[in-house]
Amino acid sequence: MSALVAYFSAEGNTKKIAEEFAKDIGADIYEIVPEIPYSMADINWKNPLSRCNKEWITKKEVPVSGIVEGFNDYDTVYLGFPVWYNCQPLVIDSFCKKHDFRGKKVHVFATAGGSTIGSSEKKIKSLVKGAISVDSILVRSVSDLKNRYSI
Numbered sequence: 001m002s003a004l005v006a007y008f009s010a011e012g013n014t015k016k017i018a019e020e021f022a023k024d025i026g027a028d029i030y031e032i033v034p035e036i037p038y039s040m041a042d043i044n045w046k047n048p049l050s051r052c053n054k055e056w057i058t059k060k061e062v063p064v065s066g067i068v069e070g071f072n073d074y075d076t077v078y079l080g081f082p083v084w085y086n087c088q089p090l091v092i093d094s095f096c097k098k099h100d101f102r103g104k105k106v107h108v109f110a111t112a113g114g115s116t117i118g119s120s121e122k123k124i125k126s127l128v129k130g131a132i133s134v135d136s137i138l139v140r141s142v143s144d145l146k147n148r149y150s151i
């Protein structure tokens with residue numbers, strides 16, 4: 001059994017941490033990508049008409065592209081993303097629904113611009129049905145993750 005680091009990142013902050021962490025712990029890594037990737041204009045939350053604002057307001061499903069092959073082989077999943085609107089981005093919901101988390105430990109990590117991790121942990125708990133445990137941490141660097149899991 002082994003660990004997987006699965007992450008979504010629109011601007012690169014979470015990606016950098018996920019890559020460093022996966023390398024440090026010798027885990028496999030998987031980038032969560034929406035079926036329609038976000039452009040910079042799409043994630044301009046200052047524009048009321050941007051894609052991300054419209055999706056969030058309507059809680060539109062954001063389908064994820066692809067699937068993790070051999071997901072059943074992992075006993076631990078580190079799930080990383082940026083905090084969007086004090087929560088996990090909608091594409092994370094799609095990713096969770098598409099995979100079977102029964103029997104797995106889920107360690108959520110998120111980067112943010114200044115807020116807390118918000119309601120992400122609670123929401124993700126309801127999405128990863130059958131997981132053994134779910135915990136979460138807001139991170140600024142890979143050291144935060146390594147300290148948390150004593151690596």
Ligand SMILES: Cc1cc2nc3c(=O)[nH]c(=O)nc-3n(C[C@H](O)[C@H](O)[C@H](O)COP(=O)(O)O)c2cc1C
Pocket residue numbers: 008009010011012013014015043044045052081082083084085086087111112113114115116
């Ligand atoms: C659509 C959108 C919504 C965001 N909402 C929040 C928020 O609620 N709280 C916060 O602290 N940062 C927020 N941010 C900032 C990101 O969480 C932060 O820049 C993060 O590190 C970006 O990670 P990434 O580079 O992996 O995409 C938001 C950014 C975007 C694009």
